[in-house]
Amino acid sequence: EAQVTQNPRYxxxxxxxxxxxxxxxxxxxxxxxxxxxxxxxxxRQIYYSMNVEVTDKGDVPEGYKVSRKEKRNFPLILxxxxxxxxxxxxxxxxxxxxxxxxxxxxPGTRLTVL
Amino acid sequence: xxxxxxxxxxxxxxxGNPLTxxxxxxVSGNPYLFWYVQYPNRGLQFLLKYxxxxxxxxxxxxxxxxxxxxxxxxxxxxxxxxxxxxxxYFCAVRDGGRNAGNMLTFGGGTRLMVKP
Numbered sequence: 001e002a003q004v005t006q007n008p009r010y011x012x013x014x015x016x017x018x019x020x021x022x023x024x025x026x027x028x029x030x031x032x033x034x035x036x037x038x039x040x041x042x043x044r045q046i047y048y049s050m051n052v053e054v055t056d057k058g059d060v061p062e063g064y065k066v067s068r069k070e071k072r073n074f075p076l077i078l079x080x081x082x083x084x085x086x087x088x089x090x091x092x093x094x095x096x097x098x099x100x101x102x103x104x105x106x107p108g109t110r111l112t113v114l
Numbered sequence: 115x116x117x118x119x120x121x122x123x124x125x126x127x128x129x130g131n132p133l134t135x136x137x138x139x140x141v142s143g144n145p146y147l148f149w150y151v152q153y154p155n156r157g158l159q160f161l162l163k164y165x166x167x168x169x170x171x172x173x174x175x176x177x178x179x180x181x182x183x184x185x186x187x188x189x190x191x192x193x194x195x196x197x198x199x200x201x202x203y204f205c206a207v208r209d210g211g212r213n214a215g216n217m218l219t220f221g222g223g224t225r226l227m228v229k230p
Binding site for chain 1: 118120148150155157158159160163176187204205206217218219220221222223
């Protein structure tokens, strides 16, 4: 089944404790992206990647890191999480680089930083 | 900078009635416009998109959207609402200009409530 998977689905952590949220897609998509969803703000793009070893900042990259060492994986890293990073996070992917492409979303990761 | 506005936080409609969820956008170049739906505890699902061509775009589950360049709008519509259409709807835009980046910008979302 074609899908985007994220792990973990739920995470409660404390300020300053490094964490990684994994994202993997099995559709051989080139483009991958991370978003955070907050009430009233919709989805805001954190980082995106056009291909392996190519990443770019989105709207709200501060406090986040990403890497794209393999085509299928695009982990989101919070080196020192803070309470304002409490949010619902979505990973997404699309087939090719074109800006017309539809994105496929993972199920989401709900992160709480205490 | 590109932006999307969904002016209504919530839209209430009776089952069987037509529904409209509003979206306006701002981009420098030609817009690529998308609608996504989010059901409770689920990720976003693609509904439809406008890239070029016919201004009326048909999508999944009987939804359609009309691109209006002069009003910079891309309202989502359905002729007859179902209770199962109740969900959170997001409009999104990408700038199709030659030198534009690849960011996809979402609106704040509109919650659609369809009552029996």
